[in-house]
Amino acid sequence: xxxxxxxxxxxxxxxGQNVTFRCDPISEHNRLYWYRQTLGQGPEFLTYFQNEAQxxxxxxxxxxxxxxxxxxxxxxxxxxRTEQGDSAMYLCASxxxxxxxxxxxxxxxxx
Amino acid sequence: AQSVTQPDIHITVSEGASLELRCNYSxxxxxxxxxxxxxxxQGLQLLLKYFSGDTLVQGxxxxxxxxxxxxxxxxxxxxxxxxxxxxxxxxxxxxNYGGSQGNxxxxxxxxxxxxx
Numbered sequence: 001x002x003x004x005x006x007x008x009x010x011x012x013x014x015x016g017q018n019v020t021f022r023c024d025p026i027s028e029h030n031r032l033y034w035y036r037q038t039l040g041q042g043p044e045f046l047t048y049f050q051n052e053a054q055x056x057x058x059x060x061x062x063x064x065x066x067x068x069x070x071x072x073x074x075x076x077x078x079x080x081r082t083e084q085g086d087s088a089m090y091l092c093a094s095x096x097x098x099x100x101x102x103x104x105x106x107x108x109x110x111x
Numbered sequence: 112a113q114s115v116t117q118p119d120i121h122i123t124v125s126e127g128a129s130l131e132l133r134c135n136y137s138x139x140x141x142x143x144x145x146x147x148x149x150x151x152x153q154g155l156q157l158l159l160k161y162f163s164g165d166t167l168v169q170g171x172x173x174x175x176x177x178x179x180x181x182x183x184x185x186x187x188x189x190x191x192x193x194x195x196x197x198x199x200x201x202x203x204x205x206x207n208y209g210g211s212q213g214n215x216x217x218x219x220x221x222x223x224x225x226x227x
Contacts, residue, residue: 004154033214042115042201042217043155056214091154093215098143098162098205100215102155 004103006092012109013082020078021106025094032075033100034067036060037089046090049075082110113138115202117218124192125226132187132221134202143205144185145215146176150198158200161185172196197225 005024013019025032030051035043046065048056051072061067064082069075079086087110093100114137124130136142143162147155159170166178176187185202199222203215 031213035215040219042203042219043215045214045216048214058214093155095213099157099160101157102147104152104154 004092004094004101006090006103006106008106009104010107010109012111014111015084016081018078018080019082019108020076021090021092021108023075023077023092023094023103025074025092026096026101027073029094029096029101030072031095031100032069033093033095034075034077035091035093037091037105038087043091046077079108082108084110086110113142113204113206113216115204115216115218117200117202117221119221120219121222121224123224123226126194127191130187130189130192130196130223132200132202132223134185134187134218135183136185136202136204137183138204142185144176144178145203145205146170146174146185146187147201147203147217148172148198149201149220155201158187192223192225194225194227197223199223 007022032049034046037043045058047067049069064080067077089105089107091105092103116135145160146158149155158174159168161168161178199220201217201220203217
């Protein structure tokens with residue numbers, strides 16, 4: 001068990017471009033979460049999957065954001081038409097019961 | 112709505128000194144509470160958690176926390192700080208672990224610096 005992995009670790013993009021992040025949870029964890037963390041703040045919840053079903057989305061998840069977990073394993077988070085305000089650390093976590101295990105995050109910088 | 116407050120943005124302690132990081136929560140029912148630590152370039156690591164039972168919980172790396180319902184607090188403590196404890200610490204409450212939800216609500220964090 002290698003823990004939760006995220007790819008890429010860093011992404012620099014220009015405003016208006018689309019970006020996609022990947023999260024590989026701990027195997028057999030049925031729950032997967034995406035959070036966003038900006039400088040000086042704690043992580044903020046974006047969305048949550050149980051197996052392949054997306055069960056909850058935060059109001060932070062605008063129409064430009066979409067997340068998938070097609071086979072109940074890995075998940076992707078896509079941001080379309082990126083804006084400078086999207087610059088943040090995007091964290092993924094997975095859980096089986098009552099503890100969430102976090103990945104190292106993807107740091108997005110939008111120029 | 113649930114919320115978590117960490118009143119101290121930055122704390123500096125001397126190596127070997129004791130540490131207490133404050134956390135207050137707002138939640139209608141019995142909360143599930145967590146403390147995470149985040150080192151630069153690292154993900155969040157769980158230090159300890161409280162669900163029920165003994166209000167003094169022990170965690171990893173010599174940390175402990177005490178749940179006080181009357182004060183809506185869950186303060187993190189360590190009797191003797193090591194230089195490697197320098198990091199950012201986050202208190203969190205989960206919304207509803209019994210059901211289909213269960214996302215964490217985090218405080219803004221407390222950055223710990225350790226003086227030699």
